[in-house]
Amino acid sequence: MQKLYAVLGDPIAHSMSPVMHNDLFGAYGIHAHYHPLLVKKETLQEAVTGLKAIGISGFNVTVPHKERIIPFLDYVDPLAAAIGAVNTVVNIEGKLQGYNTDGTGYVAGLQTVLSDFKDRRTLVIGAGGAARGIYFALAAAGVQQMDLCNRTAEKAELIKNECPYEVETNVYSKDMAEKVLSQYGLIIQTTPIGMSSAATDMPLSLQHLDSKTFVSDIIYNPLYSPFLLAAKNMGAEVQNGLPMFVYQGALAFELWTGIKPDTNRMKKLVLSHLGG
Known part of the structure; x- marks a missing residue:
């Protein structure tokens, strides 16, 4: 059968x-x-x-x-x-x-293109199920500095406090994260914002993005979300969710x-x- x-x-x-x-x-x-x-x-x-x-x-x-x-x-x-x-x-x-398998799958895909991800200060945008999986997997892999940005601070605080691995973490609002964006070597977008092919919204502004930052979005359909396109247009190396x-x-x-x-x-x- x-x-x-x-x-x-x-x-x-x-x-x-x-x-x-x-x-x-x-x-x-x-x-x-x-x-x-x-x-x-x-x-x-x-x-x-x-x-x-x-x-x-x-x-x-x-x-x-x-x-x-x-x-x-x-x-x-x-x-x-x-x-x-x-x-x-x-x-x-x-x-x-x-x-x-979300978090381990994300890390497996990331390390095919970014060998030094463990040494980069990281920002994870979002605090849903995918964000938790990615945060835990990156912490387990040895990332030492990893901040969280979410519209609901309480959900991000839960991820920070419940992670069994030691990692230095700040929880930021959207406005606060936008101001310190240049400090990050790796930015990971985990929300559904941009999933629609007609979408133009972005989870936060990339005005202060450093072009040396690696920007990742877990959306794969469309292949390039508005967030990734904006980062790419600013000279950053990007990876979609594929x-x-x-x-x-x-x-x-x-x-x-x-x-x-x-x-x-x-x-x-x-x-x-x-x-x-």
Whole structure:
């Protein structure tokens, strides 16, 4: 019988996960199919119950469900529990087990282009599930100075205080972060701002950006968000969310199947579908 996999989110039409994972299933001879599922916040519990009832083999979780899904799972990996967010679920003998591959996937993608990231003062914009995963993974990798910028200071303070790794962190408002932007060697944008191809909004102004700063945005569709385009136009080196997307997907695929997939194949496939 064909195995079923999925990705839960809202919005979900932009996701390249079905393209990527269905190609991998074919490449490795696995009889399975991966579906995108639009799930509203108010129906998340019912959706998870239904997926468990039909015996889904595994699924990914994206915005806005990464934190909300935890109470509906049977087991949560300690790292995912510490982060407070799950992006990958595996069904083991009827028990739904949650993991977080966002942060480790981000670091894997970043170190392919930035070998000295551990030594750079870093600013993480946002305080949602992806931000927590990235912050924890970078702290675990040895980043010593990493500040947080979020419109709700309390959420950023929770990330700072709950991280099990030692890291020097300031929590800034948008206005404060904009004033000290030139101090950073690495800036990471983790919010959904700019996800729409028609979007023009940016999470903060880059007026004081140093052109030597490496600027990263976890959005991959569109390939260049307004934030990345602005940074690129100011001379900064940039990276979109495609490497993070590919590596977190590869880690999820390995959790589901035990197979380490070809990440170059995955990247080329997604790029071809995005017109890059």
